[in-house]
Amino acid sequence: MRISTVWMQQRSINEILDRQSAMSDTQLQLSSGKRMLNASDDPVAASQVLNLDHVEAANQQYMRNADSASNRLSLEESSLTQFGNLLQRVHTLALEGANGSQTPDDRAAVAKELRQIYSQMVQVGNAKDAQGDALFAGNAAKTVPFVQGAGFSVSYQGDDGQRMVAAAPSIQVATGDPGSGIFMNVPAGNGRFAVDVDAANTGSVVVGASSVTDSGAYAAADYDVVFTAADTWEARDGGGNVVASGSYDGSGAVAFGGMQVQLDGDAATGDTLHIRAGASQDIFSTVGNLIDAFEQPDSGAAFNNQVNRQLESVDQSIQRVLETRAKVGARLNTLDQQKDAGGDLSVLNKGAISKLQDVDTASAISQLNLQSVALQAAQQTYVKIQGMTLFDYLR
């Protein structure tokens, strides 16, 4: 086959150029660390990398969200712990102070300390997070949630919303609890019903613990227990109908309709006990009532009844705060788990991206060596072939 001189040269030059170009590509891969210099080098992998980058960016964001939520929830938990401690102190004080052996001075001292605890409670209720947002105002973050009114009454100025945070594509975690649920709508009495002594009672009946003994038989409704005689009582419903009756001998339980109420002290005819179902009372009123009770000089049945009632409410509040703390703890656990899962996922994602995108340095270097040998061979054979011409031998 005949080959022209120009083409002989051209072919050799083309080979050299091709080798050079391949070497240059490999060198660029090594220096940038990337196997693909742009999407056309490997379109399928490029599209996968784009997707993985997006998933990883979202993953990192979820972890940041979880951090921000954890911070807020930790603040909430420490405020709730503080509040719980205050409530325990109130409980201890009230129990001690209700002891019959206490003097009016002792009771006045209790009242003073209770007043201090009261203002501390309001402060804790109005706690703010790192951004200056109220922790317990629901979503009304710039509103002070607990405002003291006349006497010891506190009104709730926040709302009932909860701020959520996205911890994972389909997991939302609440980062707060509205103060209305924790501090304001606390159930009165034993949580199901409350027993109040009528103010006009002449006897010295003191209501102790009350409970629902038979949930099946219990129907939530208001009743009045009226002592028709010092030793007999009648239970009347809202319409005045007598639903039960029984006897009482100075100390014992009144039980009917699945309910049981412990009584102590002598009853007088006409004494009435009011049973209210589903009532609620806020913690501030509870402490306020205790302060009022301890600031009274006398310590008779009325005092004991009042303290008992308020202690029941304090118990309910302690319970409510503990429940909320448990919820917060559970949320913090969820967030921790999500952060761990997110960390693991991040490692997987980064590994997948690296596998698709990064150059295998060892194989690229050995490829570079091979290519440089090939280039050298092409260059040397070119020089050799070009050196061979007939004109060298024509004189």
Place this chain on the structure above:
Amino acid sequence: MADLLGTGISGLLASRVALDTTGHNIANLNTEGYSRQTAEFAARAPQQVGNYFVGQGVDVVGVQRAYSQYLTASLWSNTSSQQRASTFSDLTGSLNDLLGGSNNLQTSLDAFYGAVQDASNDPTSTPTRQALLGKAQSLASTFNSLAQQLDQQSKQVNGRIADTVNDINGLAGNIASLNKQIEREVSAGHAPSDLLDKRDQLIKQLSSDVQVTTSVQGNSINVFAGNGQTLVSGGKSYALSATANPYDATRTEIYSSSGSMISGQLQGGSLGALLDYRGSVLEPAQNQLGRTATAFATAFNAQHRQGMDLNGQLGSDVFALPPPRALPATSNAGSADIAVQVGDVSALTASDYTLRYDGSAWSMTTTGGKAVALSGSGTAADPFVADGLSFTVAGTAAAGDSFQIRPTRDTAGGLALQIDDPTELALAAPVKASAASGNGGTASIGGVSVSDVADPNLLASAQITFTSATTYQVNGTGSYTFTPGSNIDLNGWSLQLDGAPATGDSFTVQANSDGVGDNSNGLALGRVADLGVLDGGLTSAGAAYGQLVSNTGTIGAQAKVNLDAQTSLYNQAAQSQSSVAGVNLEEEGANLVRYQQSYQAAAQVIATANTIFDTLMSAVRG
């Protein structure tokens, strides 16, 4: 008598011509397109002497040009293909670099949605909101600059098309004048090998601009492009013109000398690559980018409008989108104006459309020629609807009027941030629900969601009081039935109650004016990142961009493979052609030796003839 001297001289002269030709070949070793020439010898007619013939020597009958029409035509055709592949690969390579570079839209989108989530974590924090506005601005800028760079490429491509057409016209003119010259030379009896080589070279250059077919007519070569468009016929050339597209003055179209538009018929060479690239890669990429921008802004704005900002106002549009364009043809005789809007983003495509009026009815096709069904009548109350777009016709159109519709070409370039006050970011829900504290029943609020943000009473306060377990009043009036487990829908919101309400229980739904810590709309805005918006709700904006990058990458990869294949085909064709017509130095060197020897030998013949004459003269003198 046979003339030894004459024979010797003829040999000498013939060798001389052969040596000259060999020298010419060697001198033109590096001349582009040179076909080697060979001197052709023929023995002279012999003279009859008695019963036998004596030869008279040699004549040079011609200098033959080594040429194969078939191989040369194959070379031209491969030149077109290779040049097309090379230009196309370069163009797609630069597009890939652009899309995959540091101006990566996916990264900007991720950073933006990350800022949305950061703001949702701290809705009251003004610096965090300001940071979100900053990321929104940089996202809009990324869209804008990508669109700008694509536009820049488009300008360059259109400019190159015009330049290439000029080049083609120049070459065609030169070929025509060469045809004339060659015709003259041949009729004068010469063999114009070098002119023939020059003409072949010009046709090769023309092939690299656009694919041509040739036909030999006598001594001229006629050149045709596209679907039989004559460029050169004998000594005449016909110029193409590159002028503006009837709808868009910035788009260059190619017209034949008779005035018909032939852009779609030209293939191959760099012009074919430019036209193909513009129509099937660059403009769809611009449209797809715009489609991504439209999907993103529409979905984000829609969700933003469902929320309430720090000032107690319902959210407004965060991003401004330019509307689709309807470009009238310059030949339109009527006074009609078309206004286009995007009606349904999920049906939006990446095509451009042509809307035509035939005198009585409007019809629509894609620019690729596919018919699209139109519904409606074109008035503001009943607009034409097709492929997610709605058109309103104002004014009167004349028969034959047409408009080009570009739904998404300019949206990425025109995307702009409309909010500069961080308090105007609507991250909260517009309404909140609360239960009265004295409620006796077991009902609690499951949540309240907005079903129709345009309801005029959305922010009006509504107190729902239950008159029985299954009936309730609103703000003290009316009597409505309540089914436990189903929602209460009123005023554009929907309230979910869990549990059973008792008589006397009341719930209030009102505007969320103090709820600055509420981030429910912010969370929903964060979810828009992966929300399916296009293709009937299947593709998110980010996914649409990913498709664009992936498609462009695939086209680029194919172009590279194609370029390699075409280059090796071209090399083969060039080598084949060169193996017939190319000069080989060794061969010419050997020829030099050969003809030099024959020259020396012929000179020796003359010397011998002289010696014979001298011998005869001295014999006669006696």
